[in-house]
Amino acid sequence: MIYQDTIEFAQLQDEQDELRSFRDEFMFPKHNGEKAIYLCGNSLGLQPRAAGEYIKQQLVNWEAYAVEGWFMGNEPWLDYHKALLPSLSGLLGANENEITVMNSLTVNLHLLMVSFYKPTNKRFKILMEAGAFPSDQYAVESQVRFHGYDPKNAIVEVAPREGDVTLRTEDIIAQIEDNADEIALVLFSGINYYTGQLFDMEAITQAGHKAGAMVGFDLAHAAGNVPLKLHEWGADFASWCSYKYMNSGPGGISGAFVHEKHFGNDKLDRFAGWWGYRRDKQFLMQPGFDAEIGAQGWNVSTSPIVLMAMHKASLDIFERAGGIQKLRAKGDKLTGYLEYLIAQINQKLGEEVYRIITPEDQSQRGSQLSVVCRRNARATFDYLTANGVIGDWREPDVIRISPVPLYNSFTDAYLAAKALFKAISATGS
Template structure:
């Protein structure tokens, strides 16, 4: 598509967009009485208008049924989480039995590493991308220390080449192969939070298994953003949060994936809890843990029903929109238009003030673009905020902008880029 830098062209794209009506299903923050330009779905998705109703229904059941809400009513709480699994399985490319919802992201990462990081016979190292989100770094450091290893020795980080911002897939595969005799776990993000790079998870999973290692993914910035095929890629495990692209509220409930080939493996360690016990005999309160079949057997604590209600409100919108593939189709054009407009800003000032470090290949990114501001970055970001453009600042010099296909328009992108141009002129003059 040949883009144009005009408001009329943006309006034309919106008129042709089959997903344009879904914006009306979300609550948009206001700025000076008008809709803000919200480009921060990579950090916190917007609230679906149905969220209050879904949570209100559960509060109403609590009111009228009290403890009997676990077993009575139109949607008993005991099995409420099961209503979320088909839509969630579709989003991450899994079978419903391979996914469940529980806890928060880093808690789930720890619980899954209890099962899938089992150093032995000289295999003790964990391989991950350099510059992973700090929670992942801290979790991995503490896990290797728990097993008695020095993180400086037991953690292998793969960094971009000198002068480059993103990783080359072949470099990742080469490092896996070079450490094939020592690596126990390959743990990668689906999308790097800082650069927005979408990694080739299929190739990483294949290389990890060929090296004799387990492979797991943190999909915090990928789930609900890009198409995933965890089952077919044969990932061993994965986890994600639901409050970014899945719009399930701040601190929303997390999800996990465990490939079906591990469901009957009694050799795997796990930290057990009553909620993961087999459903048919759970209330017999018998000693000795017997896990429920599938990913549900990794559950530990009682389902947070109110959080799950918020999650379901968003998942229902995903289903109505046609799923992740339909959203990704729009995202490629929406993000591509933003990329084009940023290039127009640079051309207008005859200087690459804004360097996009997210890959230009649409197959290596989702809805996020990360911009290095070569001068006055923080002042430019603050200018955008004052104009009602809500993005995300990352030290020392990066602005992250994420137009989300469910609720952002091409007009949003055009207006944001116009303010970016004004900021460049006003602040760098």
């Protein structure tokens, strides 16, 4: 696509966008009585208009059936989670029996590491990217300490080369190979939260398995953002949150993937609960844990139906939009347009005031651009917010801007870029 730095071009693209109607299915915060330019779906997705109705239906069921709601009505709660699996299967590239919906992301990572981080005297290291989201760092540190190891010795972090901001796949693989005799687990993000870099999960999985390690992924910024093929890639496990690109509400329900190759492995430890017991005998209340076949055997606690209802409200929109491939195509166009507009700003100013650190190669990023502001960075971000452009701030000088294809437009990108340009003079830089 040949981009143009005009409002007419942006509006024409919006008119030709086959996904444009989905914008009306979301609720935008207001600025001066008008929709704000919301470019923060990487942190919290917008509320689907239908979310309230989905919640209301469950409140109606609660009122009508009380405890019998677990077994009665059009959507009995006991199996409500199954209604989420077809959509998630398409988004994650996984079989339905490899997916469960439960808890929150870091809790799930801990539960999965109980099964898949099995250190020995020889193999005890966990390899991860340097600069992973702090929650992942804390989870990994606590896991290795729990097993009696010093994080300084047990955690291998892969950092960018000097002068680089993002990682090179060959360096990740080289680190795995260099530590092949000692790695027990490779745990990587699908997309790095800070830079927006999309990692080659297939290559990482292959290298980790070749080294004899288990391989898992934190898909917080990847799920609902980019196409995934967890089953095909052979990843051992993964988890994600639903409140970012999947628009399922603040603190929304998480999910977990366990590859089916592990279903028959009775040597895998797990923290068990009644909700993960095999369904055909669940109500016999017998002693001794007998896991449900599939990822649902990793469930621990009762399904939070209201959270799942919010999740379903958004997943149903994904289904009607035609799936992740269509969204990915539009997302590439939106981020490409914003990238072009930022380059135009720098050209007008005669210097690179705004430097994009997210990879230029679209195959190595999703719907996110991380922009280093080289003049009055915090003041620039505050100016954007004050003028109805909602992005995301990361110390010391990065503004994350994420045009989400389900509800963002080319006009959003155009107006956001204009605000970035005006911020230069408005902040005295």
